[in-house]
Amino acid sequence: MTRIPLHIRRFLNFLAVLLLLGSGKLYSQDSIPPKTYDVYFQEAMAFRHQNKLDLALEALENAAKVAEKNDNIKAVIDALHKFSIIYLELGKKSNSEVYWDRANAQLKKMEYPYGNAVQKYIGALYKYREGNNFQAIAELNEAKQLSNDRNLVNNIVLAEGNIYLAREKYDTATKNFNSLIINTDPFEQQYLSAKARLGLAKLNLALNNLEASAIHAENALQLANKNQFFVQIVASNELLAGIYERMKRYDKSLVNVRNLLTIKDSLFTVDKLKNETKAAEKIQFDFFTNEIARLEEKNEALSQKARSSELTTILTSAFLTIISLLAVSLYRNNQIKLKTNDLLQTKNNELQSARDAAVQAMEAKTNFLSTVSHELRTPLYAVTGLTHLLLEENPSKNQKEHLKALKFSGDYLLNFINDILHINKIDADKLEPLMVEFHLKKMLQEVIDSLQQSAKENKTKIVLDYDEEIPSHLMSDPVKLSQVFMNLVGNGLKFTKNGEVTVIARLMKKFEEDVTLYFEVADTGIGISREQQETIFEGFEQGSIQINREYGGTGLGLTIVKSLLGLFGSKIQLQSELGKGSSFFFELKLKSKDGVTEDIPFENSERTYEFKGLHILIVEDNKINQVITKKMLTKKEVTSDIANNGMEAVEMAKNNRYDAILMDIHMPGISGEEATIEIRKFDKQIPIIALTAISLDDSLESFYAAGCDDVVTKPFKPEVFYQKIGENIFHNKRIKDAS
Template identity: 35%
Template sequence: MKFFYYSLIAILGFAFPTYCQQKPNISLDSIYLEIDRAFNLNQINKYGEAIEVGTKVLEYSNRIDDDYLKAKAYNVLGNAHFYANNNSLSFDYLFKAKDLFVKIKDTAKIIVVYNNIGENYRAVDSVKESDLFFKKSLELAESTSPRKELIYPLFNIGLNLMYHFRDKDNDYVKSLEYLKRGEEIAEKFKIRESIVGEVFEALSFVYNKLGYQEESIAYYNKTVEFTKKHNYLDVLAEAHYARAYINEEKNDFENAYRTLEKYIDTYDSLYSLQEYEAAKQIEADNFLRENEIKLKLIEKEKAIQDSIIAKSRIFNIALVLFIVMLLLFAFWIHKKNQQLKLAKDKAENLSKVKSDFYSEISHELRTPLYAVIELSGLLLKENVNAKHKEYLESLKFSGNHLMSLINNVLELNRVESGKMKLQLLDFDLKNLISNIIDSLEYALRDSNNTISLKYDNSIPNLLVGDSLKLSQVLINLISNAIKFTNDGHVDVIINKVEELDEDVKVYFKVSDNGLGISTEKQTQIFEDFYQEHAKNSKSYKGTGLGLSIVKRMLVAMNSDINVISKEDEGSTFLFELVFQKSNKANLEIEVYENQLQYIQDCTILIVDDNKINQLVTRKVLDQLDIKSKTVDCGIKAIEAVKREHFDCILMDLHMPEIDGYETTKRIREFNTNIPIIALTAASSEEVEAKIHGCDMDGYILKPFINAEFVEIINKVMQKVNESVV
């Protein structure tokens, strides 16, 4: 907006020097204060605003040709685009800043920009290059008297030793030496930047790895105190996540869960801030481009005015007034278009960020849940006393309940993004509903409810449909019935409505004698996040997504749901579904045993960087009498496949250094026959889009059912073996 006003003043001033007021001078000191403010904005994750300020300062510095101001602006923009994950632009700005700081011989800023370039290289997995720049920064910082900029290379070299150069145990000791020196520099110069929190967080991690738990916890607490005080949300989130991981490694699942909750709360705050800053970044990126267009328009108008002034002053007045009106109209149109474009860009960016967030949080939540659910299930199969069995049943129920909530949230995201698809598979309906009721046994006991199943045995044994979505519908309906009923009864009725040559229509009914729902509220219960009983008692609070997901899934399966309810008398939910009849024989147990027998003499390689997940998967295979071996990274997996024979590989996808996709590609370079199956907690859409590109043979989502686990391994191994023959 200021640009248009200045443009207008310039035109009027050229036409009428006697009436034009002098353009106000901009203080150079105020510009330097602005670029320092942009640096601080980066520190608190407001990188979008930092880009906006840095872009304007850079434009001004180019006009006055001030190299030092230009260098500072380039450095700020390089850091801001680094935080915005635009590494290409970040490299461009940082190297320009480096060249200018070298030209004006500013040692302190050269140290900082070397360090920033090193961080950029590390972000794109060029660790060796990053280490070279960190060492250059350190060498330059140590060549003069101790200075506060030393903290940057000390921290980053320590970080590289922690995560990227861990060939020997003593690398943690070396890392500790660099980090402690960094802490001393922070104390000496009273540094209050976010890097101090990162130093504390890294010290907490290293002390844990070296076995000094008291020191590790003390530095974790220092990190929390420092980052909360200075509002460094990204460092605080990383600290909570790292502590949750440490607690998980020590099997302290209670504290791991609590710390993970803190991480999620902090990440939510950071996510909201980043969402706003992303919009600011888009606005700033468009700033220079829009200015170029406006400048050309103004120059053209100025040339026209020069010609008119030479002819007539009176005509010039009329022309200037016309131009003023034209500029105001153009500005109004521009403003409206800009608002529409920003709204569109913001909506598209929000959708992408939201989708990426759901994918990442799906993996992060499913991974620990895999351990909770599978370990509790494995322990329940062992000889445990009654008290411990109750604890384990409670733990497994809680894990399954949390998994159901996660599935509801992910299904909502799939519906909103248009990604919900039906997967038509053969399944046993009676066995499906029996397993669901068994899984809810603990909830029934806890609420002192009973349940009865009335199943029409004339329904064909095997049907074809989306059993996963049907399971989620029934789990939500039965869970709701149990939740809102105490000392009562739940009825599940499944009857055949109509049977044709190829199809069968089935009627489902879930009823209870619990709280019930008022007539006027019965249409609202299917809305997202609506909670009918949440205001009455905290014990009934939930996500408010269960019935919304039920309705959306049934609509996707060409059906709908009806409700009959009366307050204090209970509720009944009814729906009908049409299934295809399966051509397969109902030999589920025999099929499972044959599948298991086919793979029992095999040796499977488990590739997973998570120690608990390694343990769980190995225990599952042990119970199935299948031999296995574990490795914790892609490099070791490649070496193991070269040395030994394996009949199959279960490959984790999210691993440091090289992930499961890259590991598979490298194995395929020398072994194209070995079956490779992704064993992952990521969403199925994310996996399906990528596994074919790296020549994987299938995937298994964690947590899994043993029968499905065996079936997929069997199917993949038979397919690969037949193709080899």
């Protein structure tokens, strides 16, 4: 008996593995996990629902190993079908058909009604995706005739519902979806219900039943969140974002958009895709390793008995077939790589779709706020302007009380609009902190002085505890910092009566020009519970409905503080106890400007101007606003002409002499900016003041670039209106003439 050399035996082992591939064996039967294939099928289903495809593939691999070891061909067919469905859901029909065809080959060798029914079901899904809806329905009917398995029947009903929805047979589709909302499926009860509710949401959206569509989509989202059905979570949020946008409920649409932005970080990550790719490669690598080890042992035993003639025969056959077998091996390895690359591409496409949906909804929200802000400010200008004029016409005592209440309501509404726009400017990255020189103590004192009236009304004292070691001149953005302290101190005053609000500023460290300061605003007010502290910095939150009703306000002040400090790289923190007050504190890094001793005025001091005899052009398309602006000028003995649009303004400015032009920006025809550009072609000196209801999309830089000398935002305070006119006619004009 001839003993086969070791290197030849190893070659034969490798050859045997290739022959096994060609014979149709799918999986290694060594190291079979201890669970049954049914358990692995259930695990694969759960992982598939949760979009954990790497784990689903591994579970199916283990199920197939158990089935082959036990020679259970029906279970092998079931595994092939489940592989086919996963790849079909990923949109990889060619990969799906590989498993479907192999299952079909096995079915031809035996009687297996359930397997044939699933084969028909998958074939119907292919036809549905190709647009052959009638053929798909026919195959689904055949599948139902072959098996009455409850889970399969429920999935067939779901598929029929989607097909009838695509064919716009809404009544039939509704019956199918409703039958699945409350189902008794032993494996996919919650999953089928979530898919059915999504189907009803899409159906009602197609019928423009937006309320019903939103309800079904919210129910689907609730089920998906509860069971971690991540694909349905994304689908529900995308659907709800579009539904609420059509309903003009932009706050709710924004919630779903933010959900999508959060989901993309957890659901569609590069690490997850790498894990799915590695899982597919590992399955094939383990198969080769196990088969080579097992066959090496068998060949070692066979080699002891082999005769030289048998060796010659084997070697001859080996050399005749080696090229084709190697080609098969390379082809299969290449298929593995193609499938994993397809999976990666699919996930990237899903990520891009989710991102595009989020961006689209965010743009819709921004455009809506831009339009609404302008439309609200224009009539609000009429309210505040007429109120001011009536208050100056010696009203009776009762009328004066009513007018003051109207003025308060107008100011409240304006502050509310400004708060919302401010937050959205930050969200839209339209705000950046400046770097200018300012006096910190002066800024804090001016904030406190501006709020003294509110403090007196609540019988509350405002205390400034200022560290004199802080450099007198610093570099930062004093306007945004003053907004932070206006909101914090104003918030403390709102919830504090007969108490004290303390503003603390401390120098923590200074190295050359780098300064780190500690700020705190503490009050002795009603305090905030631990539960309420978790949401107090979210938009429209004031702790409770009762607090909102008692103290009023928008609930946006602390949200603005949080957003503004984020621009400086700082974070607001809170300590509070019910009944004992609250303390808001943060650290801020600034630059100091050493060697400067003179005071830097925080804002221009007011001047008194003589307006009598001035002649001004009012450019305004709104009739009520024309009347209000003209009357406000008449109060100062200023005469005026009115241009109803930009074209009239250009002609009147060309043919008449005016001391200034008050230019509305948003007008039909040519805009105020375009009119200003035309006027500047023949008059470089006349002061032009943009008088506009500014929106999110408006840019102050574009006003100045067009040739405007200043901007007054409607609605405005009368004193600001007169101050701007005086500055630009008398002060800034002298500067122009001198230059």
